[in-house]
Amino acid sequence: MTSTYTSALDQYKTFYKKQLLEDTLPFWFPRAIDEEYGGYLLMRDADGSLLDDDKAVWIQGRFAWLLSTLYNTVEQKAEWLEGAKKGIDFLRRYCFDEDGRMFFHMTRGGKPLRKRRYFFSETFAVIAFAAYAKASGDKEVADEARRLFGKCLEYATTPGLLEPKFTGTRPAKGISIPMIMLNTAQQLRDTIGDERCDEWIPKWIAEIEQDFVKDDIRCVMEQVAPDGSLIDHFDGRTLNPGHAIEGAWFILHEAKHRNNDPHLINLGCRMLDYMWERGWDKEHGGILYFRDMYGKPVQEYWHDMKFWWPQNETIIATLLAYLMTGNQKYAGWHQQIHDYAYQHFHDKENGEWFGYLHRDGRLSSTIKGNLFKGPFHLPRQEWYCWQVLEAFQK
Amino acid sequence: MTSTYTSALDQYKTFYKKQLLEDTLPFWFPRAIDEEYGGYLLMRDADGSLLDDDKAVWIQGRFAWLLSTLYNTVEQKAEWLEGAKKGIDFLRRYCFDEDGRMFFHMTRGGKPLRKRRYFFSETFAVIAFAAYAKASGDKEVADEARRLFGKCLEYATTPGLLEPKFTGTRPAKGISIPMIMLNTAQQLRDTIGDERCDEWIPKWIAEIEQDFVKDDIRCVMEQVAPDGSLIDHFDGRTLNPGHAIEGAWFILHEAKHRNNDPHLINLGCRMLDYMWERGWDKEHGGILYFRDMYGKPVQEYWHDMKFWWPQNETIIATLLAYLMTGNQKYAGWHQQIHDYAYQHFHDKENGEWFGYLHRDGRLSSTIKGNLFKGPFHLPRQEWYCWQVLEAFQK
Numbered sequence: 001m002t003s004t005y006t007s008a009l010d011q012y013k014t015f016y017k018k019q020l021l022e023d024t025l026p027f028w029f030p031r032a033i034d035e036e037y038g039g040y041l042l043m044r045d046a047d048g049s050l051l052d053d054d055k056a057v058w059i060q061g062r063f064a065w066l067l068s069t070l071y072n073t074v075e076q077k078a079e080w081l082e083g084a085k086k087g088i089d090f091l092r093r094y095c096f097d098e099d100g101r102m103f104f105h106m107t108r109g110g111k112p113l114r115k116r117r118y119f120f121s122e123t124f125a126v127i128a129f130a131a132y133a134k135a136s137g138d139k140e141v142a143d144e145a146r147r148l149f150g151k152c153l154e155y156a157t158t159p160g161l162l163e164p165k166f167t168g169t170r171p172a173k174g175i176s177i178p179m180i181m182l183n184t185a186q187q188l189r190d191t192i193g194d195e196r197c198d199e200w201i202p203k204w205i206a207e208i209e210q211d212f213v214k215d216d217i218r219c220v221m222e223q224v225a226p227d228g229s230l231i232d233h234f235d236g237r238t239l240n241p242g243h244a245i246e247g248a249w250f251i252l253h254e255a256k257h258r259n260n261d262p263h264l265i266n267l268g269c270r271m272l273d274y275m276w277e278r279g280w281d282k283e284h285g286g287i288l289y290f291r292d293m294y295g296k297p298v299q300e301y302w303h304d305m306k307f308w309w310p311q312n313e314t315i316i317a318t319l320l321a322y323l324m325t326g327n328q329k330y331a332g333w334h335q336q337i338h339d340y341a342y343q344h345f346h347d348k349e350n351g352e353w354f355g356y357l358h359r360d361g362r363l364s365s366t367i368k369g370n371l372f373k374g375p376f377h378l379p380r381q382e383w384y385c386w387q388v389l390e391a392f393q394k
Numbered sequence: 395m396t397s398t399y400t401s402a403l404d405q406y407k408t409f410y411k412k413q414l415l416e417d418t419l420p421f422w423f424p425r426a427i428d429e430e431y432g433g434y435l436l437m438r439d440a441d442g443s444l445l446d447d448d449k450a451v452w453i454q455g456r457f458a459w460l461l462s463t464l465y466n467t468v469e470q471k472a473e474w475l476e477g478a479k480k481g482i483d484f485l486r487r488y489c490f491d492e493d494g495r496m497f498f499h500m501t502r503g504g505k506p507l508r509k510r511r512y513f514f515s516e517t518f519a520v521i522a523f524a525a526y527a528k529a530s531g532d533k534e535v536a537d538e539a540r541r542l543f544g545k546c547l548e549y550a551t552t553p554g555l556l557e558p559k560f561t562g563t564r565p566a567k568g569i570s571i572p573m574i575m576l577n578t579a580q581q582l583r584d585t586i587g588d589e590r591c592d593e594w595i596p597k598w599i600a601e602i603e604q605d606f607v608k609d610d611i612r613c614v615m616e617q618v619a620p621d622g623s624l625i626d627h628f629d630g631r632t633l634n635p636g637h638a639i640e641g642a643w644f645i646l647h648e649a650k651h652r653n654n655d656p657h658l659i660n661l662g663c664r665m666l667d668y669m670w671e672r673g674w675d676k677e678h679g680g681i682l683y684f685r686d687m688y689g690k691p692v693q694e695y696w697h698d699m700k701f702w703w704p705q706n707e708t709i710i711a712t713l714l715a716y717l718m719t720g721n722q723k724y725a726g727w728h729q730q731i732h733d734y735a736y737q738h739f740h741d742k743e744n745g746e747w748f749g750y751l752h753r754d755g756r757l758s759s760t761i762k763g764n765l766f767k768g769p770f771h772l773p774r775q776e777w778y779c780w781q782v783l784e785a786f787q788k
Binding site for chain 2: 043045051052054107111112113114115165166167169170233234296297298299301302303304305307356358364365366367370371
């Protein structure tokens with residue numbers, strides 16, 4: 001590490017901390033706390049005005065996770081813990097169906113509007129409960145986190161338990177499941193701990209490595225056949241570079257946890273390399289949303305838009321890859337994606353980031369929060385990068 | 395009608411006929427006929443090369459409808475009838491599930507990949523069967539069209555018969571159902587006839603008028619509460635101008651059928667007026683995909699893209715409104731949308747239209763066919779405009 005770059009890293013650390021605490025978090029907190037019904041009112045326009053008072057279950061969990069995590073790792077502020085509790089209580093009181101599954105979309109008052117086939121509501125609730133249990137010492141919530149993690153394990157490993165979207169004609173599996181389970185287990189381990197984490201984490205990483213990472217074509221697949229073979233149809237060819245790069249840093253994080261395990265560092269860096277090559281927009285900068293494995297047209301209409309979260313995940317992955325390898329290539333990539341993202345997505349007037357840009361960087365929508373976007377990928381990136389820079393400088 | 399504009403109409407008539415028969419249809423026919431498995435191979439790139447050999451049930455029906463309709467109304471070409479039969483046979487042999495519902499997405503060989511909650515596969519099969527039955531004289535297919543229309547009536551009028559996507563917390567209904575049923579019944583009436591058509595058509599038009607057309611705010615809603623009241627959340631506020639304008643011309647078509655019924659002409663023109671005002675992009679031209687009722691941000695990412703089909707529907711609606719009212723405003727709108735659309739969407743090199751442009755008219759994808767786009771909205775527009783100009787000039 002050259003001394004020049006050491007000083008740059010110091011500036012990044014200060015920047016991420018400042019952005020998180022003085023720009024991103026104040027956009028949401030305390031404004032989003034729903035004092036009347038509990039939970040959070042997060043569907044907001046650029047200036048913070050409320051667009052819809054519905055509540056997305058994913059994001060209720062994610063914001064409770066964020067506030068608890070800040071309490072656990074940054075400062076034990078009573079208001080953060082109280083804010084986290086608002087979300088935890090809302091999730092526990094309203095967001096579970098009678099069959100134990102969670103809903104996806106709620107009214108402000110806690111009535112269910114939609115339940116989906118996927119169990120991502122559950123995984124985000126696990127990390128929220130676990131982080132809150134650590135922050136509050138509430139044993140009941142800790143038990144709830146462990147119980148729900150057990151349900152997620154069951155959903156993830158029992159074919160046919162959740163209603164399938166497709167027939168059995170062309171069986172497929174997505175990288176989403178091992179990725180989200182890996183991160184959920186990492187969060188659980190880092191907060192209240194659970195012996196199942198160390199049992200399962202290596203299995204999910206092995207599945208990603210064996211079935212989704214294709215060294216021969218330098219590619220991380222989003223979807224493959226159950227045996228890992230390629231599916232040469234629209235869905236099977238569709239790549240999501242920002243998502244695969246998120247997976248790359250989950251694996252680099254695991255490498256760090258295992259005393260810089262060289263095999264995992266290599267795996268995470270390969271994933272990042274392959275998908276930077278495929279996802280980075282050489283013409284306009286930024287990470288594109290979807291790409292076809294063969295460069296053919298993608299079926300999804302928004303394929304060439306720039307969404308906020310792939311940029312956040314790439315900022316983390318490139319920084320972590322640099323810190324763990326010292327390879328200047330990653331320092332360069334980190335600077336490129338950081339500069340692009342903060343220049344194009346950051347709302348300098350109102351704080352926080354816009355979510356949706358056209359390929360060329362023009363704003364497509366002023367929306368800050370909806371069913372899919374809320375206080376998660378951006379604050380997690382700023383928090384993680386700050387914390388990891390802190391750890392590496394010690 | 396001024397004599398200048400009469401001559402312009404004559405040019406439009408010649409243009410649409412020529413485009414249909416010498417540019418649009420030759421892109422698909424005979425290339426798309428699957429001689430091996432039956433049905434059509436329609437998922438193609440700009441140059442006609444096959445991107446995916448899967449078959450979308452909607453579009454199998456729509457292409458069989460198109461070929462049968464050309465046979466019925468343009469020329470009794472044996473190859474069109476034979477081509478139509480390929481799709482009819484594929485639909486009847488493979489695309490029905492054991493419960494009588496139809497699938498949505500099939501493999502090339504006829505195995506089901508996905509079934510959806512909606513019954514649009516069924517409505518497109520009804521118009522395909524009806525048009526083919528008229529062309530071929532096949533009584534069994536005519537019976538099948540009538541039987542399936544009966545099933546659609548049942549699905550459309552029996553709440554809870556099809557699995558709902560949402561809970562009952564916030565009941566809503568879409569304009570899609572009365573619109574598609576109206577058009578399906580019109581097609582059935584115009585081909586093999588069915589006494590239920592004249593019974594139901596006025597009911598669907600009344601539902602559209604009473605519950606979806608809001609004169610006080612000059613708006614056609616895409617979704618409302620069962621009693622027609624507005625739902626002030628993202629989905630309830632989201633307007634689809636091209637879709638509402640398609641509904642407008644279905645109603646103008648009905649007005650023509652009823653000897654220029656003035657009430658229906660007025661209704662269709664109001665719908666067109668309201669949604670042209672909201673959907674026409676004053677900056678770049680063309681009809682935008684989604685708009686919020688109050689001009690707030692829309693949740694769907696692709697809200698400001700230009701898709702091919704809203705332009706097709708608006709070309710029909712503006713032309714028909716002009717022909718039925720003589721109002722020069724509509725002639726001007728028709729010229730504007732016609733010029734914009736053929737200039738930006740038409741692939742001058744390979745024929746047919748691109749499907750997906752960015753708001754400013756730049757190409758987003760070269761794709762010509764996928765799960766949603768195929769030989770329907772464009773050839774239907776060219777065929778309908780040609781035929782209606784023919785009829786009005788008599």
